Amino acid sequence: AQKITQTQPGMFVQEKEAVTLDCTYDTSDPSYGLFWYKQPSSGEMIFLIYQGSYDQQNATEGRYSLNFQKARKSANLVISASQLGDSAMYFCAMSELYNQGGKLIFGQGTELSVKP
Amino acid sequence: EAQVTQNPRYLITVTGKKLTVTCSQNMNHEYMSWYRQDPGLGLRQIYYSMNVEVTDKGDVPEGYKVSRKEKRNFPLILESPSPNQTSLYFCASRDLRYGYTFGSGTRLTVV
Numbered sequence: 001a002q003k004i005t006q007t008q009p010g011m012f013v014q015e016k017e018a019v020t021l022d023c024t025y026d027t028s029d030p031s032y033g034l035f036w037y038k039q040p041s042s043g044e045m046i047f048l049i050y051q052g053s054y055d056q057q058n059a060t061e062g063r064y065s066l067n068f069q070k071a072r073k074s075a076n077l078v079i080s081a082s083q084l085g086d087s088a089m090y091f092c093a094m095s096e097l098y099n100q101g102g103k104l105i106f107g108q109g110t111e112l113s114v115k116p
Numbered sequence: 117e118a119q120v121t122q123n124p125r126y127l128i129t130v131t132g133k134k135l136t137v138t139c140s141q142n143m144n145h146e147y148m149s150w151y152r153q154d155p156g157l158g159l160r161q162i163y164y165s166m167n168v169e170v171t172d173k174g175d176v177p178e179g180y181k182v183s184r185k186e187k188r189n190f191p192l193i194l195e196s197p198s199p200n201q202t203s204l205y206f207c208a209s210r211d212l213r214y215g216y217t218f219g220s221g222t223r224l225t226v227v
Contacts, residue, residue, distance in 0.1 A: 033215060
């Protein structure tokens with residue numbers, strides 16, 4: 001069964017340092033997508049980055065990069081040069097395109113706190 | 117600006133009083149869905165729609181209805197809300213390549 005696991009309930013990072021948020025997934029479908037979302041205290045879900053299962057290169061979006069290790073079924077998010085505004089909950093999610101129309105399965109989230 | 121507009125942001129209601137949470141997207145996406153987020157349970161899909169007049173149940177559909185009469189709108193209807201439907205609700209629409217755009221969320225409290 002498809003599953004997303006985030007093993008870090010909470011993390012601290014010093015401002016301007018890099019931080020890695022862990023995510024492992026389980027699926028038997030060869031075609032899937034992996035996503036990271038940010039949820040600040042205001043509650044909205046903000047899309048950060050996407051990685052397709054057939055993408056050869058790791059995805060990058062500004063300060064965000066996704067370390068995709070397909071054989072290990074891991075999709076860790078790397079945030080470079082952390083900022084105070086990065087403090088939020090971060091969710092890893094997976095979508096299998098042909099499973100219930102591609103619904104997102106979410107991990108439990110990691111709460112990131114950036115210290116000045 | 118590409119967006120999913122969800123209303124209201126906050127709603128307090130009483131048990132049994134019918135309510136509708138509206139959702140509208142301006143990206144011409146075919147796929148839309150509703151999620152609820154609860155502490156300890158995470159985000160779970162309620163209903164989804166692959167296109168106009170095509171809807172299907174997600175993981176937690178009990179107590180909810182949806183309709184998709186036009187592509188841009190996908191309202192969530194609670195015919196007789198109960199306290200266990202107190203939650204944070206999200207509407208989302210999907211681009212096949214880049215995933216989901218979420219609305220701002222609706223914090224619903226049923227007393």
